[in-house]
Amino acid sequence: MAPALVEVSLPEAINYAKSGTGAYKDAFAAGPKHFKADAELKGTDKHPPAKYPNYLPTWTDKKYPPLEPFEHYEHGRDAGASFSNLLKDATKVDDLTANIGAEVHGVQLSKLTDAGKDELALFVAQKKVVAFRDQDFADLPIRDALKIGGYFGRHHIHPTSGGPEGHPEVHLVHRSADDTTSRDFFEERTNSVTWHSDVTYEKQPPGTTFLYLLDGPAAGGDTLFANQALAYRRLSPEFQKRLHGLKVVHSAVEQADNSRNRGGIVRREPVTSIHPLVRTHPATGEKALFINPQFSRRIIGYKKEESDYLLNFLYDHLAKGQDFQARVKWAPGTVVVWDNRVTAHSALLDWEDGARRHLARITPQAEAPYETPFEG
Ligand SMILES: O=C(O)CCC(=O)C(=O)O
Numbered sequence: 001m002a003p004a005l006v007e008v009s010l011p012e013a014i015n016y017a018k019s020g021t022g023a024y025k026d027a028f029a030a031g032p033k034h035f036k037a038d039a040e041l042k043g044t045d046k047h048p049p050a051k052y053p054n055y056l057p058t059w060t061d062k063k064y065p066p067l068e069p070f071e072h073y074e075h076g077r078d079a080g081a082s083f084s085n086l087l088k089d090a091t092k093v094d095d096l097t098a099n100i101g102a103e104v105h106g107v108q109l110s111k112l113t114d115a116g117k118d119e120l121a122l123f124v125a126q127k128k129v130v131a132f133r134d135q136d137f138a139d140l141p142i143r144d145a146l147k148i149g150g151y152f153g154r155h156h157i158h159p160t161s162g163g164p165e166g167h168p169e170v171h172l173v174h175r176s177a178d179d180t181t182s183r184d185f186f187e188e189r190t191n192s193v194t195w196h197s198d199v200t201y202e203k204q205p206p207g208t209t210f211l212y213l214l215d216g217p218a219a220g221g222d223t224l225f226a227n228q229a230l231a232y233r234r235l236s237p238e239f240q241k242r243l244h245g246l247k248v249v250h251s252a253v254e255q256a257d258n259s260r261n262r263g264g265i266v267r268r269e270p271v272t273s274i275h276p277l278v279r280t281h282p283a284t285g286e287k288a289l290f291i292n293p294q295f296s297r298r299i300i301g302y303k304k305e306e307s308d309y310l311l312n313f314l315y316d317h318l319a320k321g322q323d324f325q326a327r328v329k330w331a332p333g334t335v336v337v338w339d340n341r342v343t344a345h346s347a348l349l350d351w352e353d354g355a356r357r358h359l360a361r362i363t364p365q366a367e368a369p370y371e372t373p374f375e376g
């Protein structure tokens with residue numbers, strides 16, 4: 001039997017969040033302190049200038065109000081299951097693994113009709129993550145790329161990341177070639193794996209999410225993905241049953257603190273949200289674990305040790321499940337689309353010094369997570 005659910009006020013939720021087990025660390029982007037605009041724009045004797053100067057990060061002091069609720073329209077629900085619009089020009093569609101991920105050649109995302117976009121939402125929800133190769137996405141004017149992404153939901157403006165000038169809706173991942181923070185990182189840590197789903201502390205976290213390469217090392221800097229729906233299904237029915245009804249606090253507090261401590265920005269005051277531990281996908285009806293060590297903090301109604309015990313088990317289950325994970329290798333022109341509702345991911349900081357890594361993310365928000373009853 002699940003415990004009776006406790007209603008928790010926001011201040012209580014924040015206390016819960018602070019006492020939780022997660023330790024936030026942001027290893028993806030170096031932040032304003034390490035960013036040398038001049039060297040990126042002009043290059044140095046050691047590295048060439050940025051390939052996409054229009055995508056170099058900027059950080060402004062502009063403050064944003066709290067996010068307002070909005071009604072999400074799930075386009076994946078309108079899609080035909082044959083994917084005849086999405087894949088009509090495909091020259092190659094390969095699964096990355098048996099349980100998660102696909103790679104598509106021949107389709108140009110920027111040319112999709114609305115019917116193609118509806119199918120993209122469903123295809124990605126089913127495959128969890130799809131790498132589209134040889135895209136012109138990065139070469140489009142940024143506002144055009146945003147227009148495509150905006151079909152899938154309201155753009156999320158990240159509270160702490162840099163964005164291209166005038167486009168705070170684009171979240172940038174940028175490390176310059178002479179940035180040694182990843183070397184420094186390994187003085188403290190044995191690996192750079194930081195499983196998370198994006199910004200799950202929001203009331204309406206992202207759904208269909210786009211990340212595209214602008215520049216990267218020849219080897220290394222892959223991104224890992226995990227299928228959280230299969231992670232749920234791998235659990236025994238008894239265990240699944242136990243998880244239903246549980247609610248979890250997700251917190252932005254540590255990410256904001258981390259940004260402030262590093263001399264970065266905080267565009268919006270950090271929030272906490274309470275989400276079901278098991279959520280249902282609105283287009284596929286699949287249930288998925290919705291917890292991650294970056295932002296989930298505490299199971300409501302459980303004592304700290306109980307919450308830590310269960311969350312740590314689930315984080316471990318997620319991290320060890322190589323048989324429901326995929327690893328995406330980036331190449332010029334690659335756009336990776338994932339469904340943030342049913343996946344977790346992690347960047348890897350494993351490439352050698354001397355290469356720039358530069359990516360842009362378009363992050364449409366989706367519905368507030370909801371759960372449907374355990375079905376056995
Ligand atoms: O750099 C990457 O591979 C992924 C970074 C990340 O977690 C994100 O952009 O959401």
Ligand SMILES: [Fe+2]
Pocket residue numbers: 196197198345
């Ligand atoms: Fe992420």
